[in-house]
Amino acid sequence: MNGWGVGVILRPLFFAILEYRCIFVAENIYKMSTPVVKSARFVISNTDIKKCPQDGKPEYAFIGRSNVGKSSLINMLTNQKKLAMTSATPGKTLLINHYLINNEWYLVDLPGYGYAKRSKSQNEQLEHIISDYVLDREQMTLLFVLIDCRHEPQKIDLEFFQWLGENGVPFSIVFTKADKLTKGVLTSNIAAYKARLLKEWEELPPVFVTSSENTLGRAELLQYINDINATL
Numbered sequence: 001m002n003g004w005g006v007g008v009i010l011r012p013l014f015f016a017i018l019e020y021r022c023i024f025v026a027e028n029i030y031k032m033s034t035p036v037v038k039s040a041r042f043v044i045s046n047t048d049i050k051k052c053p054q055d056g057k058p059e060y061a062f063i064g065r066s067n068v069g070k071s072s073l074i075n076m077l078t079n080q081k082k083l084a085m086t087s088a089t090p091g092k093t094l095l096i097n098h099y100l101i102n103n104e105w106y107l108v109d110l111p112g113y114g115y116a117k118r119s120k121s122q123n124e125q126l127e128h129i130i131s132d133y134v135l136d137r138e139q140m141t142l143l144f145v146l147i148d149c150r151h152e153p154q155k156i157d158l159e160f161f162q163w164l165g166e167n168g169v170p171f172s173i174v175f176t177k178a179d180k181l182t183k184g185v186l187t188s189n190i191a192a193y194k195a196r197l198l199k200e201w202e203e204l205p206p207v208f209v210t211s212s213e214n215t216l217g218r219a220e221l222l223q224y225i226n227d228i229n230a231t232l
């Protein structure tokens with residue numbers, strides 16, 4: 001996908017704020033119990049942000065390459081097997097899916113980018129939907145960019161990070177599928193990924209490591225969202 005823009009060295013203020021929050025979360029992890037998801041329900045699928053829920057509740061959106069594990073992560077966080085549709089083959093749907101959590105906030109499953117078999121017009125539509133949501137959706141509190149921890153940094157993701165930075169979009173990074181690597185390889189892959197990002201960024205946003213298979217990272221992500229909700 002083209003059009004995410006070119007890179008410059010960026011140091012947006014929001015990273016400092018997010019980093020502070022992350023340190024706060026990390027310092028409190030020892031006394032942390034997993035925040036409770038009392039209820040989670042699918043609300044609506046859309047291609048048009050104007051038709052997304054208008055109740056003003058905060059939204060935490062998941063984005064990343066097709067098949068990275070967005071829907072699985074939503075199921076893992078909500079402790080439901082089939083809330084979000086998962087698939088072994090990359091999906092072709094271009095939908096923004098809203099899931100209401102505890103009647104208080106939304107998890108949003110955005111369409112995946114980077115699926116090679118999409119036509120040019122589908123890719124244009126995809127860019128349109130993603131940029132409409134990410135840039136214009138006022139309720140979007142934070143964007144979680146999902147990265148498969150098994151892979152080297154991919155151009156499309158790096159360009160996407162640059163585009164987010166240039167547009168001042170607050171985001172965090174979530175590594176997925178941690179169960180597929182040994183601890184040693186996981187640690188070195190993540191260190192290498194961060195080192196790659198630090199070539200262009202002075203600071204990194206908060207980073208989470210997750211597995212939808214064994215719930216690694218569930219408590220940390222839910223706590224992070226809870227902490228942000230508490231500041232709103």
Ligand SMILES: Nc1nc2c(ncn2[C@@H]2O[C@H](COP(=O)(O)OP(=O)(O)O)[C@@H](O)[C@H]2O)c(=O)[nH]1
Nearest residue numbers: 067068069070071072086087088177211212213
């Ligand atoms: N082992 C493992 N497989 C995963 C994990 N997350 C997703 N998957 C698998 O990866 C494939 C794509 O997942 P999905 O959630 O549909 O990805 P999406 O396209 O980003 O929504 C499915 O076969 C999932 O079962 C994970 O944490 N561990």
Ligand SMILES: [Mg+2]
Nearest residue numbers: 070071085086
């Ligand atoms: Mg999906």
